[in-house]
Amino acid sequence: LCHRPLAWxxxxxxxxxxxxxxGLPLAPCRAxxxxxxxxxxxxxxxxxxxxxxxxPVNSLSLDFLTEFCISLEKLENDRACRGVIITSAVPKxxxxxxxxxxxxxxxxxxxxxxxxxxxEMWLRLYGSNMVxxxxxxxxxxxxxxxxxxxxxxxxxxxxxKFSIGLNEAQLxxxxxxxxxxxxxxxxxHRVAERSLQLGSLHPxxxxxxxxxxxxxxxxxxxxxxxxxxxxxWLALPDHARQLTKxxxxxxxxxxLVAHRExxxxxxxxxxxxxxxQKSLRMYMxxxxxxxx
Amino acid sequence: LCHRPLAWxxxxxxxxxxxxxxGLPLAPCRAxxxxxxxxxxxxxxxxxxxxxxxxPVNSLSLDFLTEFCISLEKLENDRACRGVIITSAVPKxxxxxxxxxxxxxxxxxxxxxxxxxxxEMWLRLYGSNMVxxxxxxxxxxxxxxxxxxxxxxxxxxxxxKFSIGLNEAQLxxxxxxxxxxxxxxxxxHRVAERSLQLGSLHPxxxxxxxxxxxxxxxxxxxxxxxxxxxxxWLALPDHARQLTKxxxxxxxxxxLVAHRExxxxxxxxxxxxxxxQKSLRMYMxxxxxxxx
Amino acid sequence: LCHRPLAWxxxxxxxxxxxxxxGLPLAPCRAxxxxxxxxxxxxxxxxxxxxxxxxPVNSLSLDFLTEFCISLEKLENDRACRGVIITSAVPKxxxxxxxxxxxxxxxxxxxxxxxxxxxEMWLRLYGSNMVxxxxxxxxxxxxxxxxxxxxxxxxxxxxxKFSIGLNEAQLxxxxxxxxxxxxxxxxxHRVAERSLQLGSLHPxxxxxxxxxxxxxxxxxxxxxxxxxxxxxWLALPDHARQLTKxxxxxxxxxxLVAHRExxxxxxxxxxxxxxxQKSLRMYMxxxxxxxx
Numbered sequence: 001l002c003h004r005p006l007a008w009x010x011x012x013x014x015x016x017x018x019x020x021x022x023g024l025p026l027a028p029c030r031a032x033x034x035x036x037x038x039x040x041x042x043x044x045x046x047x048x049x050x051x052x053x054x055x056p057v058n059s060l061s062l063d064f065l066t067e068f069c070i071s072l073e074k075l076e077n078d079r080a081c082r083g084v085i086i087t088s089a090v091p092k093x094x095x096x097x098x099x100x101x102x103x104x105x106x107x108x109x110x111x112x113x114x115x116x117x118x119x120e121m122w123l124r125l126y127g128s129n130m131v132x133x134x135x136x137x138x139x140x141x142x143x144x145x146x147x148x149x150x151x152x153x154x155x156x157x158x159x160x161k162f163s164i165g166l167n168e169a170q171l172x173x174x175x176x177x178x179x180x181x182x183x184x185x186x187x188x189h190r191v192a193e194r195s196l197q198l199g200s201l202h203p204x205x206x207x208x209x210x211x212x213x214x215x216x217x218x219x220x221x222x223x224x225x226x227x228x229x230x231x232x233w234l235a236l237p238d239h240a241r242q243l244t245k246x247x248x249x250x251x252x253x254x255x256l257v258a259h260r261e262x263x264x265x266x267x268x269x270x271x272x273x274x275x276x277q278k279s280l281r282m283y284m285x286x287x288x289x290x291x292x
Numbered sequence: 293l294c295h296r297p298l299a300w301x302x303x304x305x306x307x308x309x310x311x312x313x314x315g316l317p318l319a320p321c322r323a324x325x326x327x328x329x330x331x332x333x334x335x336x337x338x339x340x341x342x343x344x345x346x347x348p349v350n351s352l353s354l355d356f357l358t359e360f361c362i363s364l365e366k367l368e369n370d371r372a373c374r375g376v377i378i379t380s381a382v383p384k385x386x387x388x389x390x391x392x393x394x395x396x397x398x399x400x401x402x403x404x405x406x407x408x409x410x411x412e413m414w415l416r417l418y419g420s421n422m423v424x425x426x427x428x429x430x431x432x433x434x435x436x437x438x439x440x441x442x443x444x445x446x447x448x449x450x451x452x453k454f455s456i457g458l459n460e461a462q463l464x465x466x467x468x469x470x471x472x473x474x475x476x477x478x479x480x481h482r483v484a485e486r487s488l489q490l491g492s493l494h495p496x497x498x499x500x501x502x503x504x505x506x507x508x509x510x511x512x513x514x515x516x517x518x519x520x521x522x523x524x525w526l527a528l529p530d531h532a533r534q535l536t537k538x539x540x541x542x543x544x545x546x547x548l549v550a551h552r553e554x555x556x557x558x559x560x561x562x563x564x565x566x567x568x569q570k571s572l573r574m575y576m577x578x579x580x581x582x583x584x
Numbered sequence: 585l586c587h588r589p590l591a592w593x594x595x596x597x598x599x600x601x602x603x604x605x606x607g608l609p610l611a612p613c614r615a616x617x618x619x620x621x622x623x624x625x626x627x628x629x630x631x632x633x634x635x636x637x638x639x640p641v642n643s644l645s646l647d648f649l650t651e652f653c654i655s656l657e658k659l660e661n662d663r664a665c666r667g668v669i670i671t672s673a674v675p676k677x678x679x680x681x682x683x684x685x686x687x688x689x690x691x692x693x694x695x696x697x698x699x700x701x702x703x704e705m706w707l708r709l710y711g712s713n714m715v716x717x718x719x720x721x722x723x724x725x726x727x728x729x730x731x732x733x734x735x736x737x738x739x740x741x742x743x744x745k746f747s748i749g750l751n752e753a754q755l756x757x758x759x760x761x762x763x764x765x766x767x768x769x770x771x772x773h774r775v776a777e778r779s780l781q782l783g784s785l786h787p788x789x790x791x792x793x794x795x796x797x798x799x800x801x802x803x804x805x806x807x808x809x810x811x812x813x814x815x816x817w818l819a820l821p822d823h824a825r826q827l828t829k830x831x832x833x834x835x836x837x838x839x840l841v842a843h844r845e846x847x848x849x850x851x852x853x854x855x856x857x858x859x860x861q862k863s864l865r866m867y868m869x870x871x872x873x874x875x876x
Binding site for chain 3: 460461462463464465466467469472480481482484485486488489490491567571
């Protein structure tokens with residue numbers, strides 16, 4: 001389903017497993033890294049970690065999304081892997097969300113390909129059979145927030161300088177209906193309605209108060225806490241947990257699957273508007289000025 | 293859509309705008325007042341205030357509802373207006389809800405006309421493109437509560453003598469499904485289920501605890517706070533905010549639009565029952581005794 | 585609708601009512617008891633109490649469920665009865681949920697009959713016209729939790745040793761969609777998703793925090809509090825309260841009614857799997873060891 005197969009390096013940090021013939025497509029992995037995401041699997045616990053390492057801000061470019069989907073699929077098909085912790089290797093940022101350069105001044109074909117990859121990321125992560133825990137060690141606006149919302153559990157560093165939210169409205173754009181559905185499933189209709197209309201970026205303590213994240217911990221305890229939460233979820237029999245998860249999320253997943261091509265067309269039409277292109281260009285200018 | 297056009301006076305508190313030809317139906321207004329609602333528009337901020345001034349209790353009569361719809365439509369079509377604050381000019385009461393005299397001992401035709409006006413009020417307010425803030429400076433039962441729930445944000449005077457809620461069940465009647473949908477969207481299913489069955493009128497602090505209102509402030513800070521909240525919502529680009537609002541509210545609005553005539557028939561059948569008429573007469577008697 | 589009519593004793597604690605001809609099927613009752621549930625009706629208040637007395641743990645066997653449905657129907661049709669308080673006569677346990685022996689090593693026909701009785705219990709209780717209050721004076725896992733969730737109001741003894749929750753996933757099985765719907769209507773989507781996936785049994789204080797129960801009271805005040813809450817709910821006119829309740833619960837009730845036979849087939853297929861049978865046998869072994 002990921003339409004841009006990437007070649008990726010084989011186990012970079014561990015010696016090859018002598019019990020595994022090399023080169024089989026779904027061979028159990030120890031660790032593999034490609035350009036933007038470091039994936040490590042601890043076979044003893046069955047827990048993988050996906051670490052975003054795409055500076056400066058882990059933005060969700062087409063390359064990043066493609067790599068994310070391939071890595072997730074690889075783990076999903078690996079019987080040694082039962083859970084994934086998603087976190088960032090870039091200080092202060094979890095993920096800045098969709099890469100605006102992918103949405104600015106490109107061809108219709110590019111917009112379609114990009115949007116399909118965004119959908120794919122969400123369909124795979126929100127519908128994953130694995131236990132998924134977000135260890136949010138930095139700010140996480142827009143698409144970065146969606147990534148976190150799509151996991152089973154969210155732990156955030158309790159630093160009030162880190163914020164999270166679906167702030168699309170601030171950029172003059174609108175979160176797609178399936179971002180909204182995911183948000184409503186997490187925080188309820190009223191909190192979602194207010195937060196989406198205001199394009200709010202909630203500092204960690206407020207995000208916790210509103211239920212956007214489940215727990216706050218000091219930043220240096222984040223990975224430890226994520227491992228403990230993962231162990232708690234993995235104590236359940238996989239089959240019953242997976243069926244239960246599917247029962248809770250299926251209606252919302254099915255809705256995008258049923259309207260996927262329409263949603264792509266809608267995105268292309270919206271993003272191609274001169275007024276929207278102008279908004280995005282202004283936003284990028286503002287970001288550039290902020291840096292300098 | 294408002295079926296009883298009212299004539300209303302032109303700007304009563306401001307001199308006529310020399311730049312505007314008089315008498316055009318949708319000419320940008322400064323202030324206009326009619327019998328029951330005072331409307332003022334501050335062109336510099338783009339914020340209008342609708343002040344209910346229909347003593348003794350701002351009940352939602354057919355005349356009041358018609359005036360409300362016309363005023364709201366006027367503002368909706370006025371490019372100078374981006375937001376509306378709804379509040380009361382009558383001490384201690386925001387609005388007492390639907391006028392029971394409109395539902396007692398009248399003709400079928402009257403019931404139909406009245407109910408269509410109630411629907412219209414909700415369709416326009418809940419679906420408004422403007423930012424809508426309720427500054428609830430008094431009690432607000434039943435239809436008065438619906439008015440507040442239909443806004444984007446609710447601020448209430450923190451006086452525990454003021455109460456708010458959908459208390460229809462106390463009168464022996466049932467809140468329509470779209471009152472219920474609006475309530476569920478605001479407070480969630482469980483709080484709505486309990487509150488509707490008990491016909492609860494919640495004192496301001498409890499209303500805040502249950503999420504019926506978003507914020508409490510001292511009564512003398514209410515208008516100031518409403519203006520500040522409005523400014524926060526108006527900081528967002530209109531187009532993105534409007535599309536987001538529509539995405540959140542469309543399902544519930546569409547449900548009434550699809551069942552509007554059935555809903556009118558249902559109301560007529562219900563309200564015409566002798567048992568219901570008797571309940572309402574008893575309730576009016578009780579109100580009269582309370583006064584004297 | 586209850587397919588296994590039980591004979592039950594007539595008024596055991598009260599003398600026969602001289603105004604009532606004996607033996608009429610729906611004669612107003614004072615008290616009747618059969619094997620597993622003691623039912624007492626206080627005609628002056630219109631409030632019945634159903635006390636589960638099926639030691640050791642009030643498990644929901646086919647016999648228990650049949651008796652429950654017949655008793656509830658009897659009260660539902662008794663004009664002297666307007667509300668029911670459900671509680672336990674067995675110390676420390678409200679109800680342990682579905683009787684696993686009914687789901688282990690039995691025929692397809694038995695599974696079908698049992699599952700239909702579970703559905704029936706929920707359809708009748710969640711859809712009851714009476715006010716239903718659960719006075720939860722002990723632990724209440726799985727089906728026991730569903731019983732409580734199906735009432736209008738839940739009061740729990742504040743003993744942290746008592747726990748409640750839909751813990752099916754712990755047993756390797758999955759709560760049916762209508763258990764889930766009832767849970768979501770009570771606690772919202774996010775709390776339900778997390779609690780169901782973890783198969784959580786929440787100690788009373790946590791159950792209260794998450795909204796699974798409405799109130800905690802000291803155990804010796806439980807019945808008194810239940811009576812007070814019942815009086816509050818009975819202060820409303822029955823007709824309006826019933827229509828309001830139906831409006832809130834109809835969508836979820838209709839969903840099971842529309843898919844009832846499928847749901848039975850699904851249960852039979854699932855429960856007949858060797859892997860599931862093995863899980864249940866292991867669970868029963870574990871329970872036996874715990875006891876000894």
